[in-house]
Amino acid sequence: DSGVTQTPKHLITATGQRVTLRCSPRSGDLSVYWYQQSLDQGLQFLIQYYNGEERAKGNILERFSAQQFPDLHSELNLSSLELGDSALYFCASSAGQGAANTIYFGEGSWLTVV
């Protein structure tokens, strides 16, 4: 158990819909990351927040947005969903900002768009 909690574990939704994925980081961790894992693209970094502020942005679509709240939990919002958005979405957390910090991953949220 990494200490990173993600909900829901599985989600099936229709094209055009909007979903929210939730993440609670490990106790004391200030950084939260979102990654997407799909068969064709592999593991792709989406976005990182540190103590409520956006710190780094990766291959995140404009239809997707995220935020980190004062209690440090984070949400990833996916809208106007397409079939190609079906993937495993990971949340991860680390203690600080330096690249040497170990990043701990949650078990992921499986999203299926039908």
Add this chain to the structure above:
Amino acid sequence: AQSVTQLDSQVPVFEEAPVELRCNYSSSVSVYLFWYVQYPNQGLQLLLKYLSGSTLVKGINGFEAEFNKSQTSFHLRKPSVHISDTAEYFCAVSRRGGSEKLVFGKGTKLTVNP
């Protein structure tokens, strides 16, 4: 930008045999290097990381990896594998001095047969 190439998508081995999973990276700046493991239906777990110092890094579950700067490689090895090592293994890099964003390879599926 950084990139990671995992040279083998699948590696089948017999139990108690040695194994090497190959990883090459490309970067114009200094990097940190990581190996993560993903067991079926689970999140990613850190096996080991190279930050600095000795180029031979020991990790959990008997795995080790060697950083070779001249060959830009970070191959993962285990002298004797078990059935329970069956999983997908990901090599990753992050830029020194930058965000902790991890850039992952496509993964290597290790299957240990009895």
